[in-house]
Amino acid sequence: TFVWRKNVERNIDKLKRQLxxxxxQVDDAIAQDNAIKTESxxxxxxxxxxxxxxxxxxxSKEAPQAKEAKKALREKKKQIKEIEKKAVSLADYEQKKETLGKRNSFSKTDPDATFMRMKEDAMNNGQTKPGYNLQIGTENQFILNYALFPNPTDTLTYIPFMCSFAARYGHLASTEVADSGYGSEENYRFMEENGIEAYVKYNMFHKEQRMHYAPSPFHQDSFFYNAEQDYYVCPMGQHMERIGTKLDKTANGYQTESVRYRAQNCEGCPLRGSCFKAKGNRVIEVNHRLKEYKRKASERLTSEDGIKHRGRRCIEPEAVFGQMKADYGYKRFRHFGKDKVEMDFAFFAIAFNLKKMCRKLKKAV
Structure with a gap:
């Protein structure tokens, strides 16, 4: 029931070669008369x-009388039928590629659903199932906003999710707390430009907070950086001079810039085996903008307010998801198609918030 991008693209190339x-193979004379040049x-x-x-x-204009000519005509018609058959297959694969869009897979029974690895894996073999990436925003365990995405990773969902929040309420949230799945340069920049007080972790934050954490002296983050003259110093004291920049783009089209630095001479260095194993002199790539965003995020997260927000986050969306799945048994959507699935969860969210409000009012009496 699934369609994979790699198979679709491979079959499209294969069919084009066969066509x-x-x-x-069709009569060259016919092709020439009609100015058909398949190579171009x-x-x-x-x-x-x-x-x-x-x-x-x-x-149809040909009316051969000889036996050999009739046989050749039948062979040409057979080839044309084969061409038409493969053209139909090509059109089918082109349609599947259009349905995929930027995704790597989709389900035939629900084309809006993408195959993802689920946390609940009955076979314990990492199997994939068609699903949606559900994002929710909560406060005091009330569901404030929700959105469904086709990509399994959370990094690319943050900005469109916050745009949906702004469309729903007319403004962005003033304070946001999120885990390390959202800590990217693109997301940090969006928060800073929109004046959001963000307590968003990055991928190494928890590891850095461990009591006995000691970064490797050979990791580029441990190298001394001279900001005035723009060079790094390796563990042996060599200056790593700037040699250029590298530009990359995310799936959303956001452009990142990394600066490349190269050591002067690593030949004969006694620390080379521990430092790196590639040929030539060591080259490192540093994204200065992301590094600065992480520094600011670390300062906020380790502040008094940051510790308080981090403590509340684990009892906010995680608790809501736990109640949804464990208490109410809402572990899968009951409809096909993104529109119907959104309607499905909208009714659930309304019922969830009403029940939560009634419980709070009952306790207040």
Whole structure:
């Protein structure tokens, strides 16, 4: 019931090659008369349909009398039928590729669903199932906002999720608390530009807070950096000079910039085996903007307010998810299609908030 991007792209390339061979096997005279040059055209279902129509028209004009000529005509018609058959398959795969969009997979029974690894794995073998990445925003364990995404990772969901929050309430949240799955340069920049007081962890935050944590002296984060002259110093005291920059783009199109630094001479260095194993001199790539964002995030998270917010986060969305799954048995959606699934969860969220409010009012009496 699943469709994978790699299989679709591989089959599209395979069909295009087969169609090119079949078109070249059709009578060269017919192809020449109709100015068909299969080597220079882009093979698409529409183009193939046009070519086969013109070839059929030319073949219908032929009325051979000799036995060999009739046999050749039947062979040409057979080839055209094979071309039409493969053109239909090509159109089907092109449609699947369009349905995939930026995703790597989708389910045939629910094209909006993407195959993801679930936390509940009955077979304990990491199997994938079609699903949606549900994001919720909570306060005092009330569901304030929700959104469904086709990508399994949380990093790319933050900005569209906050935009949906702003569309729902007319403003962005003034204070946000989130785990390390959202700690990317793109997200930190969005928070800073919109004046959001963010307590968002990054991937190494918890490890850095351990009592006996000691970073490796050979990791680039442990190297001394001279900001004025823009160079790093390796464990042996060599200056690592700047040699250029590297630009990358995220799946959302956000451009990141990393600066590359290279050591002057690593040959014969006694620490080379522990420092790095590649050939030549060591080169490191540093994203200064992300590094500064992480420094600011660490200061906020380790402050008095940050410790308080971090303590509350584990009893906010995690508690809500726990109540949804364990207390109310809401472990899977009951409809197909993103629109219906959103409606499904909207009713659940309304009922969840009403029950929570009634319980709080009852305790207050």
């Amino acid at each position: 090119a061979v079949l078109l070249s 055209i882009e093979i698409t279902p529409a183009i193939i349909c046009e070519i086969t129509s013109r070839l059929k028209e030319e073949l």
